[in-house]
Every structure is written in C-alpha cells, then in structure tokens.
Amino acid sequence: MNNAPVIIRYITTGLIWVGVLILGIFAIIVSDSNTDSAAIPIAITAFITAAIATGFLLNDEIKDGSEKKTTTADSKRKNDQSGFNPIDLLTEDDLDDLRAEVKEQLRQRILSGADGELSSLDELINNAPRAKRK
Numbered sequence: 001m002n003n004a005p006v007i008i009r010y011i012t013t014g015l016i017w018v019g020v021l022i023l024g025i026f027a028i029i030v031s032d033s034n035t036d037s038a039a040i041p042i043a044i045t046a047f048i049t050a051a052i053a054t055g056f057l058l059n060d061e062i063k064d065g066s067e068k069k070t071t072t073a074d075s076k077r078k079n080d081q082s083g084f085n086p087i088d089l090l091t092e093d094d095l096d097d098l099r100a101e102v103k104e105q106l107r108q109r110i111l112s113g114a115d116g117e118l119s120s121l122d123e124l125i126n127n128a129p130r131a132k133r134k
Helices: 004-033 039-082 092-112 116-126
Strands: none
Touching: 004 039
C-alpha cells in the first residue's frame, strides 16, 4: 500500500493550520494596536477556509476506508447467499446421528483393514526384519 499521498495530505493539512494559527496571532496583535483593523474578519475567514480545505483533503481518505469496509461486507453477504448449505437445515439430533454414523463407518474401515495407510503400517510392523542378536 502506498502511503505517500496520505502523508502528503496530512502535511498539507498541518501547513494550512499552522498558517491559520500564525494569521490568527497576527490578527490579535494588529487588532490590539489598531481599532479600525479588518484583521479579525480575515482571520475568521481564514479559519473557515482552512476547515473547508481540511474537509476536502481528508474526505477522500475517509470515503475510501468506508467503501472498503462496505465492499468487504457486501462480498461476504454475496458469498453467503450464493451457496445453499443443506447442513443448515439439519437439527442438532440429525447432526448427532450423522456424526455417530460417520464414526461407525470409520471404525469399520479401520478394523477391516480397508484403510490403506493403517493396513500397510500393520504389515510393516508385522513383517519387519528382526535384528540378529549375538
């Protein structure tokens, strides 16, 4: 992810607000020394302009984050709706019966030697050459 545009936005926002702060301090100093000064309305205008500029600068970032979250939620919802899962129709009793049935079939396969891995393991153990002892 490229964070350079985001960093540039924050730096620009910071510079805008530093400028408004300096202009505000200047407006206070000038308004104390001169009663007919228009510095205060200019400072207020600068503050409003800085707030609007900050909104424009950071609005894209906020919008991008919310769109990503919405897109992810929409894709999950679509994936959930696209596939029909018949197991959702079963009750807990049905699931318990199926589990017991699968366990019994697995037990029968193991005992009958139909499972390739277990039967070959048994054969290796039984037919392993014994080491000669002196």
